[in-house]
Amino acid sequence: MIKKGIFITFEGSEGCGKSTQSRLLYGYLKRKGHSVIYLREPGGTKISEKIRKVLLDPDNKSMSAIAETFLYMAARAQVVSEVIRPALEKGRIVICDRFLDSTLAYQGYGLGIDIRSIKLMGDFVTGNIKPDLTIFLDLPVKKGLKVCGRVKDRIEKRPLDYHMRVRRGYLRLAAFQPRRIKVIKLDKNKSVTQDKIRKLISGWIQKFKH
């Protein structure tokens, strides 16, 4: 594959405002005249959205950690082959709300699935497509869980210490790969956070294109 586009992912723990911030960035880049698409994971295709329903359904209490990991990977394999790879080949900017780092944080650091195995599986299902830039939106776990509302999905329902492990996992991933993963502390005011993201992205896209 000749990758000509730019792949930007957003990551974060529950209630971090990732979807709002990534959508705002999408609108901004579009208005600037970039050819950009927006996706969420798990999701982004009909099949992946169906897998998402299975993954988040609170009735699926007995799902094993390995089955869960494979289902996230299956949803990802589909969206990569159907949407992400073709878009990058055409030179578009792809913004994805979550990607492989979510599996490392939630199933790896959160559930204890072997990190190396997740990386290997990840390379296999994505055909080695990696984000060029990842924005990790950070906020304390308790604050985030409050935002989630009363009807919680299967993952949000997990105990506080699980979500703490997820956040620590993300911070470890960011510490290992500081060039790719940028940690942005969430501000109460969403436009302050968005401004920080835009500043980072604008400078970065200029550099990337040269």
Ligand code: TMP
């Ligand atoms: P969302 O709430 O950001 O849309 O993501 C759906 C949920 O799925 C969220 O609780 C995080 C979780 N998740 C994983 O556990 N592993 C993954 O690989 C991905 C992509 C999401």
